[in-house]
Amino acid sequence: MTEDNKNSQLDEVQRQLLDRLAKNDSSGFKQLLGQLKGGVNFVDDSGMSCLAHASFKGNREAVQLLLELGADINLNQHGADYTPLHFAALSGNTHVCRLLLDAGIKPGAINSVQRTAAQMAAFVGNHACVETINNYVTRSSLEYYTQVHGQQKEPQIPPTLLKNFHSFVTEINLHPVRIALNVQSLGLLRILSSLRKTLALMCEKEMQKSHDLNELLAFKFHYQGWILAELIRCEEQFKAQHKDKPAGEETGGEANKNEFIEVFVKRVLKENKLGQLDYVEYTIRECAREFPVRECTIFRQIATQLSASAGPPALTVLRNAINGMRGFVDESSYCSTCGAEKPDKKCSKCRAVQYCDRECQRLHWFMHKKNCARLLAQSQNQSQSQPQSKGNIDTAELREELSKLTA
Ligand SMILES: [Zn+2]
Numbered sequence: 001m002t003e004d005n006k007n008s009q010l011d012e013v014q015r016q017l018l019d020r021l022a023k024n025d026s027s028g029f030k031q032l033l034g035q036l037k038g039g040v041n042f043v044d045d046s047g048m049s050c051l052a053h054a055s056f057k058g059n060r061e062a063v064q065l066l067l068e069l070g071a072d073i074n075l076n077q078h079g080a081d082y083t084p085l086h087f088a089a090l091s092g093n094t095h096v097c098r099l100l101l102d103a104g105i106k107p108g109a110i111n112s113v114q115r116t117a118a119q120m121a122a123f124v125g126n127h128a129c130v131e132t133i134n135n136y137v138t139r140s141s142l143e144y145y146t147q148v149h150g151q152q153k154e155p156q157i158p159p160t161l162l163k164n165f166h167s168f169v170t171e172i173n174l175h176p177v178r179i180a181l182n183v184q185s186l187g188l189l190r191i192l193s194s195l196r197k198t199l200a201l202m203c204e205k206e207m208q209k210s211h212d213l214n215e216l217l218a219f220k221f222h223y224q225g226w227i228l229a230e231l232i233r234c235e236e237q238f239k240a241q242h243k244d245k246p247a248g249e250e251t252g253g254e255a256n257k258n259e260f261i262e263v264f265v266k267r268v269l270k271e272n273k274l275g276q277l278d279y280v281e282y283t284i285r286e287c288a289r290e291f292p293v294r295e296c297t298i299f300r301q302i303a304t305q306l307s308a309s310a311g312p313p314a315l316t317v318l319r320n321a322i323n324g325m326r327g328f329v330d331e332s333s334y335c336s337t338c339g340a341e342k343p344d345k346k347c348s349k350c351r352a353v354q355y356c357d358r359e360c361q362r363l364h365w366f367m368h369k370k371n372c373a374r375l376l377a378q379s380q381n382q383s384q385s386q387p388q389s390k391g392n393i394d395t396a397e398l399r400e401e402l403s404k405l406t407a
């Protein structure tokens with residue numbers, strides 16, 4: 001045994017386990033877990049639990065494993081009252097925040113300096129964590145809508161869709177395209193109409209609360225429901241336009257469902273000559289006007305900002321009102337199609353716009369094809385004037401991508 005371990009309460013396995021976490025050695029951590037004698041609920045000499053350490057490192061895999069092994073989310077003896085969620089918020093890892101919230105951690109718990117986890121995240125600029133925590137509702141609070149009440153013959157949301165309904169409600173990205181794509185990928189298209197009604201009801205219920213009322217969530221539910229109503233309208237228009245089209249009942253129906261989503265996405269992404277999204281501007285204003293409660297801060301804030309001349313885009317107003325101001329935001333770090341943050345892919349030609357994946361790129365191409373060449377010329381001019389600049393285009397890669405596109 002080495003010098004510094006003499007006074008430690010930790011046994012050798014516990015000490016090594018924390019050491020692996022500190023070094024982000026997930027596989028080593030995993031191997032050692034099996035050798036623990038007294039289980040995962042132990043604290044280090046400062047009173048910090050193993051789960052708190054894993055959360056602080058933003059180690060998703062370790063947090064998941066610890067929770068599966070029965071880690072106690074309330075275990076802490078360090079006196080500063082930081083919950084694992086406070087530590088996760090500081091780490092900046094939204095997945096870890098989400099795991100802890102799903103495990104039932106209380107988002108409103110305050111530490112010894114009276115700060116919630118979301119406030120700590122905001123303090124260090126981890127805005128995605130702020131949004132993940134502030135947008136969270138428990139899955140059990142949604143169970144009500146999967147049950148039969150009063151005169152109902154069936155629940156508004158089939159119980160089998162509870163998990164997906166929960167994912168839909170807790171999404172932090174408010175872009176109408178993301179909402180439409182989520183409805184599709186989460187298998188909620190077939191309950192579009194009852195999903196819309198449920199969200200309206202959730203908004204109403206939130207605003208009627210006598211305590212813990214969350215205006216932001218109420219407005220968000222109202223907005224999500226509003227976009228669903230727009231989707232439904234789009235579907236009806238699409239059906240009316242294509243009713244003469246011969247199609248097999250089953251397969252034709254499915255194909256049409258996907259087609260109207262594309263029509264909707266294009267409607268949303270269609271820019272005017274100034275590059276503004278007319279439909280989004282109009283729809284968000286209409287949505288705000290129809291918010292059922294006028295006497296509340298969020299309504300006044302949104303209404304004032306939307307009526308300001310030369311204000312920010314409506315989607316930015318909405319995002320800031322619901323998720324909080326972000327300070328400096330680099331708009332180019334969002335997916336050009338669905339508004340997701342830090343997307344992985346770039347347009348291989350101009351490298352000036354970013355996308356989550358090929359699907360997002362495909363959906364935006366009808367708009368982007370008009371600008372791609374101009375953006376490429378722009379970035380070439382820039383790289384000529386700054387020959388040393390990083391991120392120069394790999395011409396071999398570009399040629400390969402171009403040949404793929406023209407093939
Ligand atoms: Zn995207």
Ligand SMILES: [Zn+2]
Nearest residue numbers: 347349350372
């Ligand atoms: Zn491009």
